[in-house]
Amino acid sequence: MATQNPLPNLTFKPMRLCDLQEIIKIENECFEDPWSETYYALSLKRPRSYEYFYLARRENIIVGYIVFSVLHEEAHILNLAVPVAYRRQGIGKYLIASALEMIQTHDGREIFLEVAVSNLPAQYLYRQFGFRICGIRKNYYGRYKDAYVFRKGVEIHAV
Numbered sequence: 001m002a003t004q005n006p007l008p009n010l011t012f013k014p015m016r017l018c019d020l021q022e023i024i025k026i027e028n029e030c031f032e033d034p035w036s037e038t039y040y041a042l043s044l045k046r047p048r049s050y051e052y053f054y055l056a057r058r059e060n061i062i063v064g065y066i067v068f069s070v071l072h073e074e075a076h077i078l079n080l081a082v083p084v085a086y087r088r089q090g091i092g093k094y095l096i097a098s099a100l101e102m103i104q105t106h107d108g109r110e111i112f113l114e115v116a117v118s119n120l121p122a123q124y125l126y127r128q129f130g131f132r133i134c135g136i137r138k139n140y141y142g143r144y145k146d147a148y149v150f151r152k153g154v155e156i157h158a159v
Contacts, residue, residue: 010091012098015053015065017044022062023055030081033141052102056091066095068103075108075154080122092125100129100154109154114140114147126150 015023020040027034043053048069055065064082068075077099082091103111114137115122131150140147 070106070108073109075103075111077113
């Protein structure tokens with residue numbers, strides 16, 4: 001399945017250390033408990049073979065990013081963010097679809113992610129890709145902030 005590009009000049013590229021300041025700005029805008037600049041910096045300086053940091057860039061502006069891992073046929077979408085100004089334009093769908101293609105090429109067969117119980121827009125977005133709730137993590141995002149665990153199997157196409 002080819003990923004449909006929702007905006008002109010939108011690219012899906014690996015995150016680089018020089019993108020860090022923009023990423024941290026988006027991280028702080030999108031999350032109550034953002035990932036640290038130190039974590040991103042260390043991950044980008046010393047990448048792990050199973051962890052992927054990708055961003056969507058339109059012209060010279062980062063309009064979203066996704067972080068995922070693939071290890072032993074199991075994948076996990078760890079982080080996804082689209083700045084408020086760029087939401088509802090298909091960028092989140094584009095990031096997920098692009099990541100799912102990469103996960104499949106890296107032999108990922110089962111994909112998991114967590115979504116806050118209160119985050120209905122994200123739940124709706126993931127359901128569009130066939131993710132379904134398979135569990136709940138109590139206090140995952142802090143006290144009284146539970147998360148649903150979503151799961152999706154990846155179709156294996158015969159060659």
